Amino acid sequence: MLEIRSLTCGYGAKIVISGISFDVKEGELFGVIGPNGSGKTTLLRALSRVIKPMSGEILLDGKNFQDIPIRDFARGTAVVSQLLPLVEMTVEEFVLLGRTPHFENMQFVESKHDLQIAHQCMALTDTLRLRDKPINHLSGGERQLAQIARALAQEPKLLLLDEPTAHLDITHQVVILDLLRKLVRELKLTVVMVLHDLNLASEYGDRLALMSQGSIHQCGIPTEVIDFSIIEEVYKTVVVLKNNPVSHKPYVFIVPQEELLKDKVRK
């Protein structure tokens, strides 16, 4: 569905990601991981057309990004960033913003159909109960669910998310990622998400791209990417890798410096 070919992009003359290539298949939950500053958010900005490629190309369903009218692009692709609007609005008003790309010419307010879709998306994300609350009064987890509801109201085929579980407790991490998995499995949505947490990426990603210094270091299923020598090389940190006893997915344990020193003394 998404083909990234020799993509180079950055800001002004500054190159941040350089010559990267990978594909995302339809109905896949695809995770982008990597150390701070490796270019994950910049890649997501390129995929959401916030920044233009300096060279290379991005194809969506075989069509070059630049040839897709922005309105068609906005109908098919939704973005959940870490930013929230500063203006006061209710959750319902916020979710309805997702319908804007579907408005007809000269349509200035939402139709009954728009409201119906917004309510369906709020029900799916368990935010219908919050519909009259100001968006700025929600907890972090509720806000993230409202952001996903707004994105779903766009009725996209592709959903791009920048660290959807940042600053959330484990309950909400699981709620958000279970929801994304359900959307992928049941609605055949394609999801590309940047994740900070290697273990969440390993647990939920169908495939992962590990970025390092603006390039893709490794791309594949979690067992091909979450490998101790690869993680140690990219993150320059000693780790221990075990499998989750329930899901059997790789799980990364960090090792504090003090333990490493004790271990050396013992040897």
Ligand code: ADP
């Ligand atoms: P990550 O998401 O992996 O932490 P980013 O894509 O945010 O990485 O950043 C990669 C590099 O791009 C960093 O060196 C960062 O300073 C630089 N960068 C990010 N945003 C901008 C910007 N708006 N203008 C200039 N440089 C930027």
